[in-house]
Amino acid sequence: MLVAALALLAASAPVLAIDLAIEITPDEPYASDVLKVRVMVGNAGTAPVHDLRLELTYPTGLQTTSFANISDGGVCTGTSCVSGNTLSWDLGTLAAGATRTVHLPPTVASGVSEDTVIQFSLEAFSGATFLNNTSQSVRVRNTPRLAVFIDPAADPLPHGQAQHYAISFANQTTQASTNSELRVSLPADTTLVYASDGGVQVGDEVIWNLEIVQAGQADRRHFSLLPGATWESGELMTIETVQFSGTIDNQAADAIARTATRIESAPDLSFHLSFGPDPARPGTLMVGRLTVANQGLDTASGVTVELPYPRFLNTTSFASISDDGSCSGTSCVTGNIVRWELGNLQPGEGRSVFLPPTTVSSIPNGRPLLVQARTRADNRAAVWHRQTLIFGQDRPLTLEVEADRKPARPGEPLRFELSYGNAGSAAATDTALVFPVPAGTTVIDFSAGGSVQGDALVWETGLLQAGQTGRHWVRVEVDPVLADGELIRIDQARFSGQLDFISRTAWGRTQVRVEQEPALEVALNPGMLPIRPGSVVPIEVSVTNRSGETLDGLRLEMPYPAAFGTTSFANITDDGVCSGTSCLGGNVLAWDLGSLPAGQGRSVAFQGVVGSGLASGRLPTLNVRAIAQGQGDAWSRRTLLTDSQDRLSVAVVAGQDPVASGNDVEYRLSFGNPSQVATTDA
Template structure:
């Protein structure tokens, strides 16, 4: 709740209140509720965006109250603080306020996905209830409950689910730590309510943990245009690639105009070169697409019966908890209305960790390109038969490999014969850039036959024949501890013999930044889009 008060004895003009949504906001239909005619820069409000209220003139002593609410994403670390900030700008100055909210996580994970959405009266509405256990202990007394929404009738429930009043209930008597599963139930839509709301709970008395989930579906008597969302693979590993296929269909007998399809990238997207691939002329608000941002396709007019298929894919970050659910949502807006679709993807982690870092980036033809391969073991057991392989990219020649690495075809290989649980290490190799390809792609794998585990990593570097201005980035300490301070030093150099104009240096703050007063320090007159700098 924002409260704006004119404490002066004269009218204050040009008042605009602004509250920036935290990056932890869950970008899903029905998550963000704005009161009092607040607006966002785009069609929908999203994580990290400012919500603004044009208040105009405030009379002496006048008080205005404004409100907004939102759901936060699932993967916020226990004990994190979510920074909240607000300001009011007026012709006479600016006033600000801030507050932090503490996150206490529920290590039981729960997701609820309805299909189709929107739905028509008389249709079957299919709910998928996905769950996971990240408590650190096995759960043997779980009780899963899912609501039968108002204006619907239960048609069927999987796994011998029983109707108890307005709920479907299942006993979950064997859910090991890191385990996951799903249940399904189908209802028939009877009434003409505009929205159908369902929720679910997963409880364990022994662990004193509860997980909650909610889903809202819209009801339309006729759906001129609909959208479906296919997502895979499911489950997916950390650092794995998720692919979305959006299908937009005009079901009506007349042309539908002004169609725009939108899919919001999850916050678990890995913001690295080559991670996000968009097909079909989709665009993002900035130069590059990033985690939490909407990807939009301007479709224009859809002829009767016309079908359009759109696609995008992305890599997810390493540190998503095993058993987590990544929410996916898409919509199509057209002059006659809006249709939405959603889906969840389950994360099953590969306990072998792997990273691949190229330096420098960009690189020039003839330069040496230095790869650092970092690895770790979180399998719960020692690894004594590890095999680490890193690709020698096309248009490059191997120059050197550390630790007696051997070239085998297009790969450099190392045996990792002593990697204890919790242990880590790194290897290094250097290649010379021979060809004029615009992008150099390398990948690496770490395999253990005994533990049946594999980790994957990829890195993409750009090639420039001439670099008038370059930038280098030094970061330390490496490694860093949780709650430790990371320092970046950016060095920008004009290598040419003439002045280079219009230079702007940009460094994107990671999503792991702790949004707390005094956490972020910027030198050299650096600025952020909002009043304060924040994660992402």
């Protein structure tokens, strides 16, 4: 929930225009939910505000919050924040046209009853001078209901650019919602650029007619807005109402969400996060990747990344978090803030950090995994990104999107693979795969059956049997004008279809950093596809030094996939190890390889045994990062198609590895039919 306030303070000149907003997610929490509270302040005036202080009344209905989990040095009277305290942030000077966001992740107390209102009150001061105030509240709801969430793509939004939004909605009840609608109120002086899935503008609203939303069903819609000329840097553009409504058991039901975007000059830092798979499922391994890059003209110092650790994730040890990321305490739990201190980023340099948490085993249908994070640096505007994933026990369709190289070079081809599957027990009909062509690229070619529809490629994949998987690809050219540090973003790829007359959708996202001369290149090679329960899968990882000098401190890191059972170190080459005495899902498998001369490469390998519980149609992924001292990192990702029915198999082996430039390479392809029936038209 969000509310904004604007105060204009004028003497003769200059003018101070202090904009405030409180954003609280979720809007209607359950008892024991973790709230994502963001407090935003903007200076839309013509003069800086000095000695800026924000004071937030810590409300009743919340558990105690320690200072370690409050951003930007926020403190309360006492040793932690409890009901009735004043939480203060001393923020120094806020320049004209600038904004600032602080945050905290308080937890709703476990005994809070239905319809309890939790109210946050905020005041802003310049020294002892009062500037503005606002307040916002949320209402506790402990019974299953409709739910809706909205995620802006850019925060801050560069002045004059369009904002893209994703709306996630779910029916958390046990009955269908009929006459269902999704409505978004548009801010003044904005133009609707795009609305997905038949959304139409009616007056100052965008409306989607959803008709029937079945019990446990979740989906997503997208739209884009362009702010008009009256919007100034330092203002906060708010979406006051996102409403998901319907009729359940002859009773009206609805859910509300709100959000705000800081309007500011283009930030020097670019930032993107991706957690998957999406939709989320209980008891599964997630891989979260957060990428920051410096698009400025000088060194960014003191670069940090902060991730409030979401609810519904199991405890994660520091040993499984990359780049010395840590929380207060000895591990990361719900309500903590994961922090990475990354030091300096040179102009055009980027870095990705990661963690591989596991979702808890029991989560009610339709509950959200709310992921939001920020990056900041000394004397740089902070940049936020967030993602909402909806949980469900029955999420049969699957989708993974991967790029063949990260980072990518301007002017060179970049290939995306889209792997999809049906992990359900029934066939999926009318399936379709949609890949929005990312900004900053031009399509070169794509796999058979695809067609260009507007700004997207679409494959009508039709009937997909239970357990069946498939793959399509698209090759694009990275625009030659893209600068080092820019990000190519895939946020809206989707695979949809009908199962038992219910619409189902899976989503895929990834990001690729642009770099003119990446020093490292890394590749993953699974020795067999598809994989099957009980099969032994050899995995090779190759890394190459493409720079003109020796690279020191070379390290490979791979979140160990949960699809494989425990692997002993004896099955890992080159002294690769995990924390503990063997590797299992949620660990990080690491190789410390020392120095790598210019132009040379190195390969390591391990063997994994596929677990017996892996269902056909699921899409486990392999992710590996290569990093060396003083260099940006490189990534590779491969999706493992699954097939428990042991049908066809194929393997390819290079005759020479490595091979000298200009020499021929001979490849040997082995294929077979291990099933009990003949294959035709092979």
